[in-house]
Amino acid sequence: MSSAERVVFEHVTKRYPGTGAGNPGAVEDLSLEVPAGKVCVLVGPSGCGKTTSLKMINRLIEPxxxxxxxxxxxxxxxxxxxxxxxxxxxxxQVGLFPHQTVADNVATVPRLLGWDEGRRKDRATELLELVGLDPTRYANRYPSALSGGERQRVGVARALAADPPVLLMDEPFGAVDPIVRERLQNELLNLQEQLAKTILFVTHDIDEAIKMGDLVAVMQVGGHLAQFGTPDEILANPASDFVARFVGADRGLKRLALTRVDALELMPPVTASSGDDAADARRRALADPFPYLLLVDAERRPIGWVDQDDIPSSGTIGEDLATAMSPLFSRRTTLKDALAMLIEAEVHAGIVVDGKGAAMGLLTADMIFASSRDGRSPEARAGA
Ligand SMILES: Nc1ncnc2c1ncn2[C@@H]1O[C@H](COP(=O)(O)OP(=O)(O)OP(=O)(O)O)[C@@H](O)[C@H]1O
Ligand SMILES: [Mg+2]
Incomplete structure (x- = not known):
């Protein structure tokens, strides 16, 4: 029953009446479309027109x-x-009403819509649960008795009360410490999986934009749209020097943090188990370009590596042959974390295992580097 609507800007300009020579626009000819159910993050330096853009959507400011x-x-x-x-x-600053309880704050719009008290109460209870605040503990408190993070959650619950198709969030997590901030970000992403609202989210933090946005609109002072695209597109192909500087010199690493191991085609290892025929294992290992055989147990869980040259040419494979082990990755490990683990272990390859610990395939540093070249423009690749 949740609804969402697209939001479209068509050549929107806002110039404040004012002083100054050229009287530059706060927002200059902004055109973009946020599809229904997507999160679009407006990001850019202070004064680039993010808040103005947002407030034009609910007409606190007229273009x-x-x-x-x-x-x-x-x-x-x-x-x-x-x-x-x-x-x-x-x-x-959330803007909760200080003299109203948490439940009454959350039910602000339902009250304006004329819902009866029972329905308002039920909705407030449902929403507090949704944002992770136990209604029996929080419903009757006043905002002054909440932490900053709890207030933020009440603010989100209040914004969701009438199941609006569009949600505007202006630096919603700007005032909380980094740990609470990360938790609120994750909660909002989880919530969005169920709600699928159209969300316009403002931040000046590029990392928050990359994490939260299905789409990111990078704005530049003067209210110009510098680039509009998915986080990966913006990191892979910044449209200008301004965007490249704004996303940061570590954009390659940031991109690796967006991609998970399961997005890559893994390399199948040559495997053998204790008791297997050694001659056969040796033949299979030598025929493979990867110079090691992976020793696995009966459940295909990795035990260690055997150098292909150390595999005996007769007899059977024993677990004592294994000399080295690699870091283990899950399918959800990001490429950034995988690379960090390879560097830490001083090896070139790790093993991706499933939920039961069984080997699924190999991931090498070369595969990670190759993936970071995918999707970049030919010019960017030539420069690399
Ligand atoms: N009421 C106003 N009258 C005149 N100029 C204004 C007014 N409100 C905003 N501006 C100017 O418009 C520009 C854009 O302001 P806006 O608040 O949209 O920026 P912002 O991107 O949200 O910045 P921040 O990250 O600092 O919140 C700024 O240069 C600002 O000084
Ligand atoms: Mg602002």
């Missing part, structure tokens, strides 16, 4: 020119009050 659609409807043609009830809004 100088251009138009904004939600679904197929021009928001300028809609009643402002009705429009805002269909948009959840979370801001940095």
């Amino acid at each position: 100088t020119s251009g138009r904004i659609l939600i679904g197929d409807r021009d928001i300028a043609q809609q009643d402002v009050i009705a429009l805002r009830r269909g948009i959840g809004y979370v801001i940095q």
